[in-house]
Amino acid sequence: MFKDLVCGMEIKKEEAAASSVYKGKEYYFCAQSCKEKFDQDPEKYIKKEENQGHKGEDEAGEHRSKISEPSKAERIDIPVAGMSCASCASAIQRGLASLKGVEKANVNFATSRATVLYQPQLAKPEDFISSVKKSGYEVGTASLELPIRGMECASCVQKIERALLQTRGVTKAVVNLATEKAKVEYLPSETNIEEIKRAVESTGYKVLEFAPSEEVEDPERLIREKEYKKLKIKFIAGLVLGLLVFFGSTRHWFPFIPAFLSNFYLLWILATPVQFWVGWQFYRGAWGAFKHRNADMNTLIAIGTSAAYFYSVTATLFPSFFEAGGIKPEVYFDTSALIIVLIILGRLLEARAKGQTSEAIKKLIGLQPKTARIIREGKEMDIPVEEVLVGDKVLVRPGEKIPVDGVVKEGKSAVDESMITGESIPVSKEPGDEVIGATINKTGSFKFQATKVGKDTALAQIIKLVQEAQGSKAPIQRLADIISGYFVPIVISIAIATFIIWFNFGPFPALTFALLTFVAVMIIACPCALGLATPTAVMVGTGKGAEKGILIKGGESLETAHKLDTIVFDKTGTLTKGEPEITDIVNVQAYKEEEILKYAASAEKASEHPLGEALIKRAGERKIKLYEPTDFQAIEGHGIEAMVGGKDVLLGNLKLMRKRKIEVKDLEAKAEKLASEGKTPIYVSLEGRAAGLIAVADTLKENSIQAVEKLKRLGLQVVMLTGDNRRTAEAIARKAGIERVLPEVLPEDKVHEIKRLQSGGRIVAMVGDGINDAPALAQADVGIAIGSGTDVAMEASDITLIKGDLRGVVSAIELSKRTIRIIKQNLFWAFFYNTAGIPIAAGVLYPFFGILLNPIFASAAMAFSSVSVVSNSLRLRRAKL
DSSP states (O other), rough: OOOOOTTOOOOGGGOOSSEEEEEEEEEESSHHHHHHHHHHHHHHHHHHHHHHHHHHHHHHHHHHHHSSSOOOOOOEEEEEEOOOSSHHHHHHHHHHSTTTTTEEEEEETTTEEEEEEEETTTOOOOHHHHHHHHHEEEOOEEEEEEEEEEOHHHHHHHHHHHHTSTTTEEEEEETTTTEEEEEEEEOOOOOHHHHHHHHHHHHTTTOOOOOSSSOSHHHHHHHHHHHHHHHHHHOOOOOOHHHHHHHTTTTTTTTTTTGGGGGGHHHHHHHHHHHITTTTHHHHHHHHHHHHOOOOHHHHHHHHHHHHHHHHHHHHHHHHHHHHTTTTOOHHHHHHHHHHHHHHHHHHHHHHHHHHHHHHHHHHHHOOOEEEEEEEEEEEEEEEEEGGGGTTTTEETTTBBBBBBEEEEEEEEEEEEEHHHOOOSSSEEEETTOOOTOOOOOSOHHHHHHEEEESSSHHHHHHHHHHHHHHHHTTHHHHHHHHHHHHHHHHHHHHHHHHHHHHHSSSSSHHHHHHHHHHHHHHOOOHHHHHHHHHHHHHHHHHHHHHTTEOOHHHHHHHHTTOEEEEEEEEIIBBSSSSEEEEEEHHHHHHHHOHHHHHHHHHTTTSHHHHHHHHHHHHHHTTOOOOOOEEEEEEEETTEEEEEEEEEEEOOHHHHHHTTTTOOHHHHHHHHHHHTTTTEEEEEEEETEEEEEEEEOOBBBBBBBHHHHHHTTTTTEEEEEEESHHHHHHHHHHHOOOHHHHHHHHGHHHHHHHHHHHHHTTEEEEEESSSSSSSHHHHEEEEEEOOOSSOOOOOOSSEEEEOOOOOHHHHHHHHHHHHHHHHHHHHHHHHHHHHHHHHHHTTHHHHOOOOOOHHHHHHHHHHHHHHHHHHHHGGGGOOOO
């Protein structure tokens, strides 16, 4: 075998289409075009082959050295269609978890999504898709047909297919050389059209322009819409046929109905499409569960309706069998048909309501701009936002959305960031400032350099965090999951017991009573209400949080937050602004305030200390013209000295003044008073004489006092943690309204303070800026990080506040309390409904009141129990935080 050096294809000598001799060696090619390319530059292809050979050896060596090293686990989200209850989700989850290489599998019924954490060396996405399909459910993949130019041989096909299949999220790729097209099946949640195009073009071939068949920004929405349309068609068809069967079966109630409509054979013909077309999904689901030795809600519906249907078929074909036993043959085609129609209606309403629970994701996805105006090689051009690269210069005009994240290079403007941070006031932007994609430019035009594009932008990270949170499970759901696992077998056992009791001890006709109660018990049981109780509330709760700039990482964080009894705040940058401000200027009689500020700020111009920035900022606010300092000297641990306007200026602490023998006795009392207020006094001397004091403080954020007050009103203990000395710390805490202070705590000791509080039985939340607070955030029961809006994925925290407003902490806790209250209501009604409904369906009221539940009413009750749970969860959308 010989290798075609141009395309890489392995060919036999006798099958080669062409050959060339170069430097005495003969080379063989699969096509004439490959030979022509080789002849143009033989050295290029020979060197390329030699380099690949060396690279292969290096990679083999690396592979051998890394064989024993565990690879990093990857996560994949798979949209799943066809789930009807928590038991379905459990069956899929068990199938996925049993696969080799899978570390963790979680299937969420409410979001119709499976999340798998796996080792890429041991498992592939196609294995997961195959597992879901084997369980009897569909996977929400999208398909795409790409026209490709430049393919010449079978090797080109292999090359492109290999590149496509190596692309994350692509599950199937078939390239056809004759039609010059590639058919690609992929998971829209993992990749997109632009990434697939780039994979093809990276192999050296050109993807021609084409119109995608469908929009795949929100794969879950597409699945829901398709499922909703299918259910709607089935419901309308089933309703028409079901009503005809109902009226034909109840002609004694409706004498105006034509007599032919009550013919058993006609009723059979009308009921059959409802049973086996409208209700086919129940049979398919039941068979999928049976193959895995499982039973779910589909099993209950399939058995229950089939019992009524086949009893009726028997009564139609063999009436004499019933007559021999003295029983008038009756048919219950209306029961089986209307049960299916009502359950489909419930699914339809449930699908619509579940769609509303993910409104937050829809809103976030809707924020994404479609195009960007970039400048390349001096030319302006409009391109799809997916094609923007890091480093591109982007032009934004007034009223336009900023397409990606970046840093302003030219121009000034005000930007509305409310859709990301929740802050309604536009933020001014100048060269050097960061801008966030999807925010709106209000006034001027500016140019910025793209720093984050695609899945790395702040908006993409927020969408990802919200999707992950909505797909997670709260610990409170474990009880419902355990019960739903045993629920169906128990219900089937109760239904069989009910049939036996009624058949043996029931009044005449016992068989009819036994059948109706058996069907009613099978149909009224509703594990899906249990399955929806928690995840729908988590979905709405996390979505509501995202709208308010509160990113909650998952159901567990949301649940734990409602139990909190202690909130620990880091001081600097969390309770306070994190930057010093001039609060007081005290002058001695010989000098004016402006004179002191002018000399002090001028001296600090050469300093890099934050105090210098505060002085210069205040001088700028007062429009004071500053001198250029000379002979600047930083005196470590004490202050600075410089010549300003021909005068010797000294700024520093009391130790520095005493060391230089400058008399400051008149200022010491004032300095002590300022220090007791949490301010840092700085002495100023001019020409060796005391000129005055400048007090500096890291002031509280505008909303800190209000946030602390609200937290205390919720019954929480508020604690302040800081590295400051006790006097300064207590002064700040007093202003904020905080009674308990933990002062002089080094960054590395913060985690020990959190542990100490926890050891006293406290459930603790730590609120910090996420930098040196990371260990403490991770140790706390709930870590709440203050985000900047451009770096929302703070690994150590459970909750991220996109803007720095501490009232978000209050909102997060209130949201948690409301969500858990809704979950408890949902679980109560789901348990109560099943606990009360099953005995009534079994006929427990009949001996006392003569009441027997019709299976049709049982199906209506079951269908609307799920809808009521979802509707209750949707109340969270109206919550005011």
